[in-house]
Amino acid sequence: MTGAPASLWCPLCLLPSGWAESVLLHLDDSGTIRRIETGVPAAGHTQLPGPVIPGMPNLHSHAFQRAMAGLTERGGGTGRSDFWSWRQTMYSFVGRLSPEQVEAIAAQLYVEMLKAGYTGVAEFHYLHNPPDGGRYSDVAELARRVAAGADAAGIRLTVLPVLYREGGFGGAPLASAQQRFRLEIDEWAAVIAALAGASPTQTAGAALHSLRAVLPADMADALAAYDALCPEGPVHIHIAEQEREVAECLAWSGLRPVEWLLDGVPVDGRWTLVHATHMTAEETRSAAASYAVAGLCPTTEANLGDGVFALPEWLAAKGAFGIGSDSNVSLDPREELRWLEYAQRLVLKRRLVAAEALPGPAKFKAPPLSLGASLWQGAADGGARAMGQPCGTLAEGRVADLLVLDPDHPALAAHGPETLLDAWVFTNAGPALREVRVGGRRVVENGRHPGEDTIGARYRSVMTELIQDL
Numbered sequence: 225m226t227g228a229p230a231s232l233w234c235p236l237c238l239l240p241s242g243w244a245e246s247v248l249l250h251l252d253d254s255g256t257i258r259r260i261e262t263g264v265p266a267a268g269h270t271q272l273p274g275p276v277i278p279g280m281p282n283l284h285s286h287a288f289q290r291a292m293a294g295l296t297e298r299g300g301g302t303g304r305s306d307f308w309s310w311r312q313t314m315y316s317f318v319g320r321l322s323p324e325q326v327e328a329i330a331a332q333l334y335v336e337m338l339k340a341g342y343t344g345v346a347e348f349h350y351l352h353n354p355p356d357g358g359r360y361s362d363v364a365e366l367a368r369r370v371a372a373g374a375d376a377a378g379i380r381l382t383v384l385p386v387l388y389r390e391g392g393f394g395g396a397p398l399a400s401a402q403q404r405f406r407l408e409i410d411e412w413a414a415v416i417a418a419l420a421g422a423s424p425t426q427t428a429g430a431a432l433h434s435l436r437a438v439l440p441a442d443m444a445d446a447l448a449a450y451d452a453l454c455p456e457g458p459v460h461i462h463i464a465e466q467e468r469e470v471a472e473c474l475a476w477s478g479l480r481p482v483e484w485l486l487d488g489v490p491v492d493g494r495w496t497l498v499h500a501t502h503m504t505a506e507e508t509r510s511a512a513a514s515y516a517v518a519g520l521c522p523t524t525e526a527n528l529g530d531g532v533f534a535l536p537e538w539l540a541a542k543g544a545f546g547i548g549s550d551s552n553v554s555l556d557p558r559e560e561l562r563w564l565e566y567a568q569r570l571v572l573k574r575r576l577v578a579a580e581a582l583p584g585p586a587k588f589k590a591p592p593l594s595l596g597a598s599l600w601q602g603a604a605d606g607g608a609r610a611m612g613q614p615c616g617t618l619a620e621g622r623v624a625d626l627l628v629l630d631p632d633h634p635a636l637a638a639h640g641p642e643t644l645l646d647a648w649v650f651t652n653a654g655p656a657l658r659e660v661r662v663g664g665r666r667v668v669e670n671g672r673h674p675g676e677d678t679i680g681a682r683y684r685s686v687m688t689e690l691i692q693d694l
């Protein structure tokens with residue numbers, strides 16, 4: 225990998241104000257953009273070989289689940305296959321993973337993410353303990369393994385240690401497989417403290433697994449402990465993903481999950497509500513007004529049969545959103561955005577659904593962006609907030625996490641700025657990226673990551689071990 229140059233010249237660049245030509249980004253040593261000039265000649269600067277857009281922050285990932293992709297698509301068991309039967313398979317898989325395997329899987333996953341255009345990831349990390357539910361000598365062992373995988377790949381990381389203490393609403397006992405997830409609140413805070421501010425590209429935030437897994441009193445204690453550590457850091461929670469979860473929450477509290485959360489907890493712009501699939505119109509309006517980011521994971525939500533997010537209503541309420549690869553069955557931000565829009569088209573039987581509601585979250589509306597560009601910039605903006613890092617926008621004070629599109633790719637041939645990202649997002653012709661940069665440093669060039677052979681070889685041997693054990 226190369227170091228961060230002092231300046232980057234872009235023939236065409238997507239800025240907060242829209243597309244601009246001959247753009248010069250002045251960077252400092254940490255890869256932060258200090259000054260932007262437009263209409264500048266290229267001579268004397270590092271020239272980027274195509275149109276430049278912000279890299280996509282991936283706001284929701286469970287790294288180890290990358291190794292499960294393709295292992296949960298066989299039928300033939302007893303009963304119907306749904307989220308809950310998938311979860312049982314996940315639990316039996318999670319019981320086998322060693323720290324070395326966790327690191328190898330994370331490194332492979334993050335290389336694949338970079339090659340597809342994700343430049344950062346918020347890792348919702350709930351695998352903390354050895355399989356017997358004891359403790360590693362360093363309680364942050366597995367979080368550090370994820371961070372080491374991110375380091376090897378060169379992706380920006382916000383690791384979100386997850387508080388996971390109960391097996392169901394109201395404090396049901398944990399299943400044995402869930403013992404790998406459970407920490408005391410002070411241990412959980414110690415994992416966050418161990419990784420917060422670790423490097424210019426790595427930090428930590430907080431995650432509460434779900435209302436199923438954290439009792440209200442624990443939630444209050446955990447948030448107080450986290451606020452003392454990171455008063456402005458991000459907070460993530462899985463919420464309202466499944467109809468059964470809504471029914472169980474109603475039975476437990478008389479309230480629906482999003483309703484309960486907004487009623488009982490000071491949700492604000494630090495929060496990311498992951499999924500939020502099942503909301504009433506009132507919950508949608510209230511959650512959007514809280515300024516929380518909706519963490520949407522369309523390919524996983526489709527894979528698990530969760531349901532369809534109320535995107536038009538959310539955007540009409542000016543709700544912020546970002547995208548996540550979640551179970552990592554797909555590692556392509558463009559596929560997430562296509563599914564986000566296409567699920568709406570299938571349900572509503574019309575086209576350009578998000579375009580009707582945008583610019584809702586987009587402050588980038590002068591001149592108006594195309595659907596592809598609006599979706600991309602909206603999701604990048606929300607994703608950056610969910611990561612709690614200054615990425616997602618190419619602006620002064622933000623980091624130079626960016627993608628250079630391949631202007632010679634047939635999918636982009638003859639497209640000008642008005643339709644360039646429509647051609648790129650709404651086709652499926654490979655990444656079509658010349659470069660991927662994180663903090664100004666080039667991590668992928670012409671589709672290749674410099675560590676991919678070594679990292680890939682390690683991953684293949686881990687997969688051989690894991691599949692032999694099945």
Ligand SMILES: [Zn+2]
Binds near residue numbers: 498
């Ligand atoms: Zn998840």
